[in-house]
């Protein structure tokens with residue numbers, strides 16, 4: 548298994564909880580789990596794989612703590628690193644901006660030279676619009692703990708299977 552760092556921003560603990568579940572499934576030690584509110588861009592350096600998680604707030608906005616962190620890491624050279632993005636949102640109340648933070652992170656990191664993994668088919672999701680959809684697929688894993696928490700476990704498992712096939716191991 549490659550070295551994996553998980554970086555998350557979470558306002559009410561949902562994305563943090565998912566980050567911990569992903570870490571447990573991958574056998575990633577808690578020392579490799581970072582709240583972006585307290586992390587430094589140099590923390591990324593030691594990892595071959597970065598798993599980045601943000602909830603979406605406002606109307607399609609990043610989770611607050613991501614703004615400063617993303618502004619800094621988008622300037623880094625991340626070539627050679629694999630990047631997988633996940634997000635928590637609400638596909639019912641915010642159907643027009645469902646998990647947009649995934650799309651923002653994906654767009655902002657385009658110039659870093661990283662390789663994105665972990666696209667997800669839109670099948671099975673109900674939403675009107677999302678900037679996380681590029682060329683017909685989500686560019687990361689959207690999760691909806693408010694309306695579809697019964698699907699989270701299987702969505703996580705199938706995403707992690709795809710990540711492994713795309714070079715995580």
Ligand SMILES: Cc1cc2nc3c(=O)[nH]c(=O)nc-3n(C[C@H](O)[C@H](O)[C@H](O)COP(=O)(O)O)c2cc1C
Nearest residue numbers: 557558559560561562602603607636637641645646
């Ligand atoms: C005021 C407010 C605005 C929100 N805006 C969005 C949004 O635009 N898109 C979306 O998918 N979810 C939106 N959500 C839902 C949150 O992303 C969701 O509750 C998420 O699980 C919170 O995760 P966190 O506790 O890790 O921050 C919003 C929630 C609130 C209360």
